[in-house]
Amino acid sequence: MGEIRIVGTAHVSQKSVEEVQSAIDEWQPDVVAIELDQGRYLGLKQQQKNPEIEDILEAKNFTQLLIQWILAYIQRRIGMDVGVEPGAEMKAAIAAAEERQVKIALIDRDIRMTLHRFWASMSIFEKLKMFYALIGSIAIADKTGDVIDIEELKKENVVEAAMEEFYRYSPRGAKALIGERDAYMSHNLIRLASTNERVLAVVGAGHRKGIEQFLKNPELLPPIDSLTSQMKTRPWGLIFGIIVTVVFALLLLAIVFSGVGTEILLEALVYWVLIHGVLTFIFTIIAGGHWISGLVGCVVSPLSSLHPLIAAGWFSAIAEAKIRKPKGSDIRKIMEAESITEMRKIPLFKVVLVAALANVGASIGTFAYFIFIFPILGIDPNVVLGQGFENMWTAITNLFSFS
Known part of the structure; x- marks a missing residue:
């Protein structure tokens, strides 16, 4: 040796x-x-x-x-x-x-x-x-x-x-x-x-x-x-996505069975689209993305937030790449940039930043929705959820009793 x-x-x-x-x-x-x-x-x-x-x-x-x-x-x-x-x-x-x-x-x-x-x-x-x-x-x-x-x-x-x-x-x-x-x-x-x-x-x-x-x-x-060896990543994103989807579905069912009316149900759906779409658009613009990329994220975000394997930022990044046309040589420019401001002007860095921040906007949208939806709709969550789940349980019980 x-x-x-x-x-x-x-x-x-x-x-x-x-x-x-x-x-x-x-x-x-x-x-x-x-x-x-x-x-x-x-x-x-x-x-x-x-x-x-x-x-x-x-x-x-x-x-x-x-x-x-x-x-x-x-x-x-x-x-x-x-x-x-x-x-x-x-x-x-x-x-x-x-x-x-x-x-x-x-x-x-x-x-x-x-x-x-x-x-x-x-x-x-x-x-x-x-x-x-x-x-x-x-x-x-x-x-x-x-x-x-x-x-x-x-x-x-x-x-x-x-x-x-x-x-x-x-x-x-x-x-x-x-x-x-x-x-x-x-x-x-x-x-x-x-x-x-x-x-x-x-x-x-x-x-x-x-x-x-x-x-x-x-x-x-x-x-x-x-x-x-490749490490098995913890499926927290998948778990979180499934939880969001289940909670959102239960919320809509509770509203339906609570008897507050279809108008409230439609408002809940509209606000889901608006909150996710607007925040994804805003964060895309903050990242320096093109308004078209923001619009793509805005449209996709309400759906991607319900799908644990799809992220709004991916679609915004693809749109941004089509517009900015980054090159492989951008990596060297990024590695030689002398300031964050200079890095943000490089097309590839902008595409990656758009992807990251668009996803942040969509995630914040999910938390914001569940926190503020009831005050926005002007209804008491205790009444809606309590009455909704009670009526839902009664309906399920009656269905099985009838069968």
Whole structure:
């Protein structure tokens, strides 16, 4: 078994760039193992093939794409503040290895698998907390003039505190984003060390301790297959959709059997359409979407809110894509944007944002409807529901008694 040496870096640190170059020169490893997957490696080398827009729309991973882009933006903003391009230390490792004709190994898990497992593993509460944290992080990243001491953040006690806080804040998300990748990269480093005398690993400072623990205790490593399999997502969306459909149907039946009249029933149906349609339209416009995309979401939203497998945002996104005509090259523009305002002008970002916010509008519409429908209709819910369900039960009892 060969020797493994780890360099813990910050992805926006000039000192990390210098440390990587020095480690390669001084230690002269047989292979340089880098915290990258094939996609991110090609991205750094600017050799990544632009994806087909149709594939992005068909995948419908709009929320995961937004998270990936926003995290990259926050990192890029910090890099601009300290004058270092994100991933510069990885580029330095690649360049130094190529110059010295040292083998390069990509040891990180595919980013798409990581994001899938990250999103699928988190509870609804964790996801809500994450969105709140991302919004706050964007606001901080957009501030100018703040001095950020990256080297202070790299200190072991600071890194450990940050990791502990992450695990407290979102234990499942942290496991997928940090713990599982520590294990995955450890597997690859052990494999490399079995055929090479000296392996230099260049990884983020947050991964160093976890990898070192796995290398000291390889028996603790989970099977590699368990780190690369698709996770079964919790069907909360399906369950919520079924509940909404059942509650809406029971509400209409209660109104019918309560005897308040068909006029109230029709008003309840009209308000279902109006509340969902208007909120979906408004949120589409907030996202910067075209009014036609908003209109499509407006029409589809009342129906999609009753169907657990269909989302209004998908239809708004398709309409937006037809209008904006995004290109695969938009992804690079998004990754190079220097502000959220600049990102919002890029067609592909606008399409994905429209999809996400249109769905938010439809979801708010569902909650708003059940909260405000009775005051809007001007009827007492206790009377309508009580009398309606009582009459419904009597009708069902009489039907079975007659049969």
